[in-house]
């Protein structure tokens with residue numbers, strides 16, 4: 147004899163009763179009855195719920211008082227009916243008021259933007275600053291007791307939450323892509339600089355090569371690193387890619403290291419977990435790389451707080467090279483360092499790139515540094531590539547007004563004195579949908595066509611690899627000085 151033991155699926159047990167279940171219909175009927183009684187309470191209640199008859203206090207059920215009388219001599223049935231009405235209409239009114247008003251205000255703030263958004267945002271913050279209960283007491287003291295005052299008091303307390311949420315959702319729906327049409331390559335052993343203002347998308351572009359995208363990011367296209375499409379990799383393959391194909395040197399080394407772990411642990415644990423490398427081999431590799439970045443093996447036993455910022459950035463570089471990456475991403479790696487250490491780190495990166503043949507994508511807002519270290523340069527503006535090309539050609543003859551304005555606003559020791567130049571205006575807000583060139587509002591060469599169509603990258607006549615996404619790049623090349631930033 148054989149016995150088959152089967153288990154009823156948990157979901158089957160939890161399934162809600164179907165619409166034809168008698169129990170379901172009975173429950174639905176009861177709820178409907180209670181709701182109807184609450185709504186019709188003013189007409190169904192046999193007495194004034196607050197009328198006091200002390201002579202009948204605590205009387206039992208009778209024809210006149212079907213549910214009896216309470217200790218204060220008030221009719222119990224009338225009080226239950228009218229109390230149920232308040233309990234039903236109060237929360238319903240609060241939800242309706244806060245939802246309708248919150249959605250309207252949040253949508254208006256996000257849609258209109260500008261002063262309306264500022265005013266509504268400050269008003270919302272003001273309401274947030276009040277404790278909810280205090281706000282309720284304030285409203286009730288102005289409007290008096292009653293259902294309306296209760297709805298207003300609680301509705302006002304919840305309104306900012308709904309308004310904020312709505313504003314964020316509408317902004318997210320309206321936002322244009324953070325990165326748009328980025329076409330960027332880094333060859334083996336090549337140094338490519340990515341420059342632009344803060345917020346132009348440089349860091350996000352470099353992080354996309356590691357698959358480090360914001361939660362919920364919607365992506366199109368491909369990010370290929372050594373033939374692997376980073377956007378299509380699952381978590382395990384992404385971890386393996388980060389361990390041995392692409393690595394990043396972050397801006398602030400102190401923020402990247404665990405202050406409670408020794409530098410030796412930081413250097414070795416990545417390769418040991420991803421490649422199953424033995425501890426001895428990982429340590430030998432760490433010592434070799436520490437030597438390459440100018441540190442000795444005593445650094446292995448130290449904690450991050452025991453070494454200087456410059457030494458720590460060298461440790462970061464050694465850590466990035468532990469997996470022999472094909473591509474090294476350096477996100478403003480010298481920003482947190484003093485000038486002397488900056489120069490040492492830059493020279494070190496150049497030496498290591500030559501020695502290990504690693505491709506280097508160098509993110510910076512320092513144009514002179516980009517010109518000094520890179521083979522090619524990409525200039526980003528508002529999430530798009532404005533100009534790209536060999537460093538020498540691009541800096542000698544910019545073909546995009548934004549690049550020209552950036553160069554013009556770089557302080558020079560050769561022309562001291564006088565006010566510093568700046569690019570007028572601000573980069574476009576992410577909420578602004580762009581129908582034409584993103585730089586049009588700040589560009590001295592802008593014409594009607596710039597507002598109407600997005601310029602495609604076009605090669606220069608003399609250097610095909612020098613591309614500029616500008617309708618009037620030829621005019622800029624011819625006139626040069628029209629940009630007066």
Ligand code: SF4
Nearest residue numbers: 583586589596616617
């Ligand atoms: S396309 Fe027009 S607005 Fe844009 S950079 Fe060129 S000239 Fe200026």
